[in-house]
Amino acid sequence: MPRPKVLYNVGMTADGKVVTAAGDSRISGEEDLKEVHRLRAEHDAVAVGINTVRKDDPMLNVRLVEGEDPIRVVFDTECSIPLDCRLVRTARDIPTVVLCAEADPGRVEKLEKRGVKVEEVGACEDGVDVERGLELLYDMGVRTLLLEGGPTLAWSFLKRGLIDEFRVAVAPVLVGGSDALTPVEGEGFPRVDLGVGLELKRVERVGRDVVLWYEVSGSAADLASEHEEARGRSS
Ligand SMILES: NC(=O)C1=CN([C@@H]2O[C@H](COP(=O)(O)OP(=O)(O)OC[C@H]3O[C@@H](n4cnc5c(N)ncnc54)[C@H](OP(=O)(O)O)[C@@H]3O)[C@@H](O)[C@H]2O)C=CC1
Ligand SMILES: Nc1nc(O)c(N)c(N[C@@H]2O[C@H](COP(=O)(O)O)[C@@H](O)[C@H]2O)n1
Numbered sequence: 001m002p003r004p005k006v007l008y009n010v011g012m013t014a015d016g017k018v019v020t021a022a023g024d025s026r027i028s029g030e031e032d033l034k035e036v037h038r039l040r041a042e043h044d045a046v047a048v049g050i051n052t053v054r055k056d057d058p059m060l061n062v063r064l065v066e067g068e069d070p071i072r073v074v075f076d077t078e079c080s081i082p083l084d085c086r087l088v089r090t091a092r093d094i095p096t097v098v099l100c101a102e103a104d105p106g107r108v109e110k111l112e113k114r115g116v117k118v119e120e121v122g123a124c125e126d127g128v129d130v131e132r133g134l135e136l137l138y139d140m141g142v143r144t145l146l147l148e149g150g151p152t153l154a155w156s157f158l159k160r161g162l163i164d165e166f167r168v169a170v171a172p173v174l175v176g177g178s179d180a181l182t183p184v185e186g187e188g189f190p191r192v193d194l195g196v197g198l199e200l201k202r203v204e205r206v207g208r209d210v211v212l213w214y215e216v217s218g219s220a221a222d223l224a225s226e227h228e229e230a231r232g233r234s235s
Pocket of ligand 1: 009010012017018023024025027048049051052053055056075076077078124126127129130148149150151152153156181185
């Protein structure tokens with residue numbers, strides 16, 4: 001089934017954290033934030049997990065550069081999104097979709113009255129059925145999706161092979177914290193060679209940050225065997 005192309009984008013400290021243990025996620029510098037808004041304008045939709053909504057109360061719109069707002073999508077298993085969060089409060093002006101596993105009809109009514117579109121797509125082991133959710137977005141006309149996190153939702157996409165590109169802005173700061181989250185959380189792959197392989201496409205300095213732009217190129221195990229084959233051919 002067709003699905004949108006997915007770019008996962010995060011701001012990360014030089015020691016690999018996307019939020020401090022105390023909950024501060026303002027990591028990217030001003031220039032990179034402008035780039036993030038440019039990316040939002042270039043994508044049909046932007047998606048986050050419900051914890052990011054709970055912690056950051058984000059807008060996910062385009063306001064630092066000229067451009068159109070993308071559709072805002074929240075993966076929210078039980079349709080628990082707060083009615084007073086900014087996404088819901090602005091849903092009449094900016095298309096906002098909540099993808100849930102199943103929802104109480106009273107809850108759906110409250111959200112839809114406020115302009116939010118609620119879609120029940122069923123469950124997977126991690127929460128909302130991500131594959132079905134992406135297919136539904138495709139059916140709605142979404143061809144490109146900017147995944148903005150958080151790391152728990154990103155793992156759910158990654159382990160299913162649903163991330164096509166990864167862009168990370170590395171900020172020149174160290175924050176430490178063994179409880180501070182990294183770009184991808186979840187259970188993780190047990191071995192490096194089973195991880196998702198990346199190919200570096202671009203490195204650029206954006207203000208004070210360094211941006212690394214990767215394409216996903218299969219599992220690290222696949223890449224290792226291709227590399228061995230190429231070595232065999234050249235010897
Ligand atoms: N620096 C950066 O660029 C960014 C930082 N962040 C930070 O990340 C933190 C939030 O990340 P995190 O805690 O990982 O939470 P997420 O935002 O990834 O949300 C995860 C939650 O989404 C719900 N969910 C629904 N369907 C799925 C699914 N299929 N797979 C996984 N989760 C699903 C679950 O909650 P439920 O079961 O309740 O529905 C789950 O616990 C915040 O502190 C935020 O500031 C976030 C984005 C970017
Ligand atoms: N790329 C990036 N860099 C950071 O430093 C960030 N904190 C984020 N966060 C993402 O953007 C959301 C906030 O968006 P608004 O400014 O409210 O529009 C936040 O919730 C994360 O998804 N991204």
